[in-house]
Amino acid sequence: MNEKLKEVFQNMKKNSIFLMALILICNVLGCSGETDSKIPQPTNPAVSEPVTEPTITGADLVEPPSGTDAEDVSDDREPAREVGVFDLEKGTVLLNSGYEMPILGIGCFRLSQEEAENSVYWALRDGYRLIDTARIYGNEPGVGRGIQRAIDEGIVTREEIFVTTKMWTSDYDNGAAAIEASLDRLGLDYIDLMILHHSQPENDVEAYKAMEQAVADGKLKSIGLSNYYEKEDFDRLVNATTIVPALIQNETHPYHQSMEMKEHIAKYGTVMESWFPLGGRGNTQTLFQDETISSIAKAHDKTSAQVILRWHLQAGNIAIPGSSNEAHIKENFEIFDFELSEDEMQRITDIDKDQRFAGY
Numbered sequence: 216m217n218e219k220l221k222e223v224f225q226n227m228k229k230n231s232i233f234l235m236a237l238i239l240i241c242n243v244l245g246c247s248g249e250t251d252s253k254i255p256q257p258t259n260p261a262v263s264e265p266v267t268e269p270t271i272t273g274a275d276l277v278e279p280p281s282g283t284d285a286e287d288v289s290d291d292r293e294p295a296r297e298v299g300v301f302d303l304e305k306g307t308v309l310l311n312s313g314y315e316m317p318i319l320g321i322g323c324f325r326l327s328q329e330e331a332e333n334s335v336y337w338a339l340r341d342g343y344r345l346i347d348t349a350r351i352y353g354n355e356p357g358v359g360r361g362i363q364r365a366i367d368e369g370i371v372t373r374e375e376i377f378v379t380t381k382m383w384t385s386d387y388d389n390g391a392a393a394i395e396a397s398l399d400r401l402g403l404d405y406i407d408l409m410i411l412h413h414s415q416p417e418n419d420v421e422a423y424k425a426m427e428q429a430v431a432d433g434k435l436k437s438i439g440l441s442n443y444y445e446k447e448d449f450d451r452l453v454n455a456t457t458i459v460p461a462l463i464q465n466e467t468h469p470y471h472q473s474m475e476m477k478e479h480i481a482k483y484g485t486v487m488e489s490w491f492p493l494g495g496r497g498n499t500q501t502l503f504q505d506e507t508i509s510s511i512a513k514a515h516d517k518t519s520a521q522v523i524l525r526w527h528l529q530a531g532n533i534a535i536p537g538s539s540n541e542a543h544i545k546e547n548f549e550i551f552d553f554e555l556s557e558d559e560m561q562r563i564t565d566i567d568k569d570q571r572f573a574g575y
């Protein structure tokens with residue numbers, strides 16, 4: 216089993232007493248479970264079966280019991296990780312698929328092959344472990360080369376990084392072939408996360424089922440969605456398929472915070488990932504010069520970009536800022552050495568305008 220998973224579930228086992236106590240209190244108080252079988256109850260796979268038809272089975276997840284409860288009580292290791300809860304020290308979140316995902320990554324939209332190769336390489340060198348691309352960006356080979364360069368130089372191993380790509384809408388009728396083609400272009404044996412690029416009710420269920428099959432075949436680890444903005448649209452897909460999406464990647468930033476959608480998907484242990492985290496090319500100055508954001512940046516001696524990215528992580532959004540600029544890539548990763556106060560978080564919450572910058 217994946218070493219990181221082993222660690223996560225060993226920690227969960229050691230904290231079983233705490234979890235059992237929680238369940239007991241819940242029973243005593245008469246808490247009722249949701250009726251929707253796709254909603255994980257509770258979200259911690261150590262005390263329940265993982266979500267319906269998990270990508271990793273319960274047998275894989277739970278270590279055989281060892282030691283007594285008394286030993287468990289005296290154990291002072293870290294508390295168990297809960298699905299969807301961001302660990303800002305480690306910089307990761309545990310997905311409902313059982314995999315741990317970095318919460319800050321490099322985005323590759325609008326990057327040429329050469330730019331993508333360099334950006335991915337610089338990002339991995341600077342500590343990033345998450346990479347976001349898509350077949351429609353036309354730069355999967357460049358991304359693959361950037362990864363290979365970092366691996367060849369001993370900066371990372373394949374297992375340490377998390378690669379996301381997306382299936383484009385015109386491929387939905389031939390999902391299996393699209394997955395093979397992305398693997399081939401990236402030069403990888405498996406993809407950590409593949410997502411459907413857009414909602415397309417006429418055939419997105421078939422495309423999603425092709426991704427489910429690829430999970431069973433070991434070609435994809437986790438699967439999810441992008442550009443599903445209505446709760447009903449998300450539910451339509453979930454109700455017609457087996458594996459609950461690990462995440463939704465939607466346009467999300469301080470002017471479009473997507474709070475209702477986030478609350479809805481959280482019931483499924485599905486997390487939000489933000490595209491246009493800085494507003495997108497051509498729009499960044501609107502957010503950077505926002506009075507609230509720039510004054511908070513000044514108070515922390517950070518840039519507006521850093522404050523926005525830190526806000527994303529504290530708000531529970533995985534962020535994948537795009538850049539072809541070496542200095543910006545470095546700057547965007549330097550957000551783990553400061554924290555926004557509750558008041559600052561609230562002030563940014565208050566500038567939400569439900570305003571998208573993209574027209575799709």
Ligand SMILES: NC(=O)c1ccc[n+]([C@@H]2O[C@H](COP(=O)([O-])OP(=O)(O)OC[C@H]3O[C@@H](n4cnc5c(N)ncnc54)[C@H](OP(=O)(O)O)[C@@H]3O)[C@@H](O)[C@H]2O)c1
Pocket residue numbers: 321322323324325347348412441442464465489490491492493494495496497499520521535536537538539540543544546547
């Ligand atoms: N699922 C979807 O439909 C979808 C749609 C769009 C994007 N995405 C994904 O989301 C990622 C992020 O979106 P995005 O790249 O379009 O927009 P973004 O990350 O919001 O903004 C990118 C812009 O910010 C600039 N920038 C980055 N860091 C900066 C810094 N520290 N200081 C000043 N400027 C900075 C970049 O310029 P420089 O290059 O000069 O740094 C670029 O112009 C994409 O790359 C892609 O992977 C997904």
